[in-house]
Amino acid sequence: RPDQGAGEVLRALAGIDAPELxxxxxxxxxxxxxxxPEDTAHTAAYLDRRLEHGPAARALLLPLLTGLLRDRPAAAPVRGSLAAVLATPGSPASQPARDELLEVLLDAEQRGGTPDPVVLEALLRAAAAGCAARSP
Structure with missing residues (x-):
């Protein structure tokens, strides 16, 4: 349940290194x-922490995001929080996965017809905030 230890649990899950687990x-x-779907902060924090595991994180995050974006699309606030994380520069180790997964998110938004304004606003805000931190 939100605000009842969910943040700690998701933080611990993000730290798991064993591939099967x-x-x-x-x-x-x-x-x-x-x-x-109302608890976007903890889901976004999980994604951000997992991305910092570098290239190995991609194999786990691609199915997760595909499920949340295409199979049974999550609510717009959830997709917006994911977009904000993916548009954030992150570390050099996480940047390639962020870029690739952001493409997956944008593709899923386009497939749904008109992209949701909540998702686009979150994406644009994060991209603008992180613009200076991105390497050319």
């Missing part, structure tokens, strides 16, 4: 995001 953790995060 990390895959199950991503499934739990997806279920949490679908069941608690």
């Amino acid at each position: 990390a895959l199950h953790a991503a499934g739990l995060v997806r279920a949490y995001a679908e069941g608690h």
